[in-house]
Amino acid sequence: MTVWRRALAAITFLTGSVWLASSFKLISVRPAIFSACWIAYLMLWGIGMILDWRSRKNHPQKEPTPSQSAVGVIVATGAVAIGTTASNATSASGYAVPAMILIATILLAIVAFRFASKNQGQIGEARFDTMSDGSQPPQPAITPRSG
Structure with missing residues (x-):
């Protein structure tokens, strides 16, 4: 990632953060600044998407690893839960539950990432032993009752 793309990403993040914080009335900004942040965010985000799209045309995208998938699912679920709560x-004390959900989301994402990274070879598509040598599959220890 070049310096310009990092700068673009940082400015996009800042303008989006100001717009989002003022949307939820966490900070107070003038209406002109609010509108300017929204327009700048959309423009910078669009430019960033175009640059990413052009750079990925030359380099095929790799499949996500199990650890990336696990973190993505947990973060998306946490974001929806935080947004809903x-x-x-209506007051500052009302943000206690979303804060706890945020902390739990971060902790679960770290645990899932570590687990999936350690067990990466065992996570994925199902692998069945077809017993091609002709042996019988093991019988279950518990047999169902009849009658």
């Missing part, structure tokens, strides 16, 4: 908050 935070939208009902």
Whole structure:
């Protein structure tokens, strides 16, 4: 990633953060700044998407690893849970539950990443032993009752 792309990503993040914080009334900004942040965010995000798209045309995308998939699912689920609970908050104490969900999401993402990284060879598509040598599969220890 070049210096320009990092700068673009940082400015996009900052403008989006200001717009989002002011949307949820966490900070107070003038309406002109609010509109300018929204427009700048959309423009910078669009430019970033175009640059990413052009750079990925030359380099095929790799499949995500199990650890990336696990973290993605946990973060997306946590984001939805935080958004749902935070939208009902009317005071500062109302943000206690979303804060706890945020902490739990971060901890679960770290644990899932570590687990999936350690067990990467065992996670994925199902692998069945077809017993091509002709042996019988093991019988279950518990047999169902009849009658």
